[in-house]
Amino acid sequence: xxxxxxxxKVVAIIPGLAFMVLTLYxxxxxxxxxMTTAVILGQKGWLVKVLHLNYILLAIIAGMLYRNLLWAGKxxxxxxxxFRTTRLFIKAGVMxxxxxxxxxxxxxxxxxxxxLIMTFVFGTILFVMYYGxxxxxxxxxxxxxxxxCGVCGVSAAIATTPAVRAKPAxxxxxxxxxxxxxxxxxxxxxxxxxxxxxxxxxxxxxxGTGILNSGQVLATCLAYNPTIAPGTAVAYGEIWNVVRVISxxxxxxxxxxxxxxxxxxxxxxxxxxIIKDKFPIFIIGFFAMTAxxxxxxxxxxxxxxxxxxRTVMSWIFGLGLIGQGAYIDVRELKAAGxxxxxxxxxxxxxxxALALVVVLLFVSKEANF
Amino acid sequence: xxxxxxxxxxxxxMDEALRFAxxxxxxxxxxxxxxxxxxxxxxxxWLSGSGSRADFLEYAxxxxxTSETDIIAKFRARxxxxxxxxxxxxxxxxxxxxxxxxGKYELLIMSHPFRRGLxxxxxxxxxxxxxxxxxxxxxxxxxxxxxxxxxxxxxxxxIAT
Numbered sequence: 435x436x437x438x439x440x441x442x443k444v445v446a447i448i449p450g451l452a453f454m455v456l457t458l459y460x461x462x463x464x465x466x467x468x469m470t471t472a473v474i475l476g477q478k479g480w481l482v483k484v485l486h487l488n489y490i491l492l493a494i495i496a497g498m499l500y501r502n503l504l505w506a507g508k509x510x511x512x513x514x515x516x517f518r519t520t521r522l523f524i525k526a527g528v529m530x531x532x533x534x535x536x537x538x539x540x541x542x543x544x545x546x547x548x549x550l551i552m553t554f555v556f557g558t559i560l561f562v563m564y565y566g567x568x569x570x571x572x573x574x575x576x577x578x579x580x581x582x583c584g585v586c587g588v589s590a591a592i593a594t595t596p597a598v599r600a601k602p603a604x605x606x607x608x609x610x611x612x613x614x615x616x617x618x619x620x621x622x623x624x625x626x627x628x629x630x631x632x633x634x635x636x637x638x639x640x641x642g643t644g645i646l647n648s649g650q651v652l653a654t655c656l657a658y659n660p661t662i663a664p665g666t667a668v669a670y671g672e673i674w675n676v677v678r679v680i681s682x683x684x685x686x687x688x689x690x691x692x693x694x695x696x697x698x699x700x701x702x703x704x705x706x707x708i709i710k711d712k713f714p715i716f717i718i719g720f721f722a723m724t725a726x727x728x729x730x731x732x733x734x735x736x737x738x739x740x741x742x743x744r745t746v747m748s749w750i751f752g753l754g755l756i757g758q759g760a761y762i763d764v765r766e767l768k769a770a771g772x773x774x775x776x777x778x779x780x781x782x783x784x785x786x787a788l789a790l791v792v793v794l795l796f797v798s799k800e801a802n803f
Numbered sequence: 804x805x806x807x808x809x810x811x812x813x814x815x816x817m818d819e820a821l822r823f824a825x826x827x828x829x830x831x832x833x834x835x836x837x838x839x840x841x842x843x844x845x846x847x848x849w850l851s852g853s854g855s856r857a858d859f860l861e862y863a864x865x866x867x868x869t870s871e872t873d874i875i876a877k878f879r880a881r882x883x884x885x886x887x888x889x890x891x892x893x894x895x896x897x898x899x900x901x902x903x904x905x906g907k908y909e910l911l912i913m914s915h916p917f918r919r920g921l922x923x924x925x926x927x928x929x930x931x932x933x934x935x936x937x938x939x940x941x942x943x944x945x946x947x948x949x950x951x952x953x954x955x956x957x958x959x960x961x962i963a964t
Binding site for chain 1: 841843844845855856858859861862863866867894918920921923924925926930
């Protein structure tokens with residue numbers, strides 16, 4: 435597709451974006467209220483009470499239906515540029531989420547988050563390295579799968595691929611594996627959370643640790659509790675997410691060193707070089723918002739500014755998740771297979787189940803947030 | 804008769820296309836499409852630093868160019884003279900369909916499954932069969948258990964024009 439610039443690009447964005455806004459408007463204004471009153475199987479609000487559907491899950495489902503049914507597997511040209519803004523929306527939303535915290539509150543739960551995340555990230559990486567070798571997988575692909583399963587799915591796979599000289603086609607299979615697992619866990623986790631009566635803190639800690647893809651952590655937390663405020667699932671889950679995101683350059687460095695250690699033509703990389711190249715800059719925006727919040731620059735809890743920001747965030751995430759859903763091509767996920775699927779599923783399931791056990795055993799219902 | 808061969812790594816398909824074109828005294832054109840849809844495929848990546856994402860897309864593009872060189876060299880080695888070779892960049896199935904329309908071909912020959920770029924994750928043959936305006940000849944890309952000519956007899960798929 436020809437790259438567009440300037441005003442041409444802005445104009446090209448409008449149709450797809452307008453379509454996403456209209457979809458979200460319909461979901462929030464008509465579909466969600468209807469679900470709370472609709473009587474299904476003799477129960478009022480069955481879709482909400484039993485299936486735990488809300489506008490977040492509906493947004494993802496709508497995106498998937500557009501891509502896979504309405505558009506037969508390909509976002510049409512008129513909507514393509516608009517749907518590409520998804521990444522921008524979610525990044526902006528995550529930056530704004532920084533306003534839910536103060537430096538003091540981050541310090542209170544940050545220690546638990548860092549301990550859990552680092553244990554699971556490096557534990558998963560070592561597991562994939564061992565099991566991948568057992569499955570006789572190519573070392574490059576083991577490196578990519580270790581990053582994808584250990585840190586945050588697609589982003590980590592992409593960051594690691596050039597460093598370990600993996601074949602892009604293999605990377606596509608690895609991505610399909612982690613996305614497939616993540617999508618399943620995105621719909622199953624709220625059920626399990628409600629069944630086990632997990633608090634928002636426990637749920638955020640669990641999915642923040644156990645789900646492979648950061649976008650899906652965000653969606654799952656919002657599916658569990660769509661409220662965006664301090665002390666909700668998304669506020670806790672996002673702390674875990676941010677710790678993971680910060681760890682990406684370190685993980686890439688670790689895997690790169692592991693890969694080149696066994697290669698004849700060793701490539702010289704430095705941690706500083708990787709941090710400069712791979713550090714996700716928008717995380718600085720997240721901490722800037724936390725600093726503003728700590729200094730009281732956004733107003734007190736309940737102020738008009740805070741309320742407005744949260745309303746904007748709920749729309750931003752809704753739009754972003756319609757777009758994320760539209761990037762899920764079921765046919766592409768079905769192509770996952772072979773050793774990457776075995777290794778990815780084993781690593782993903784172990785991480786998901788172990789994280790739940792650890793949270794149930796060691797994480798209290800309430801956080802001093 | 805004008806035949807279009809959609810190139811992918813399958814040498815069986817190249818051989819069968821050349822055999823078929825010689826037998827029918829047809830003009831054979833080979834088309835290699837560089838897949839430009841990596842940016843969309845990685846649409847789930849919203850955490851990477853811009854350097855990270857740009858590095859990956861550049862790396863994927865370099866891999867596409869390496870594939871182009873390798874596959875075209877393999878085809879040239881089989882067809883030193885008369886065949887025309889074209890290249891295009893875009894979504895692979897779209898570019899094949901566009902070339903079919905513009906070149907007024909009567910037959911498309913391609914592998915199934917078609918292993919070009921991200922089409923290995925998709926159903927290229929299914930898309931082409933639904934939309935092509937000419938007959939389509941699919942060669943099963945399974946070099947281990949049958950010869951190309953056997954495959955040719957088994958897998959001719961025609962659609963109404």
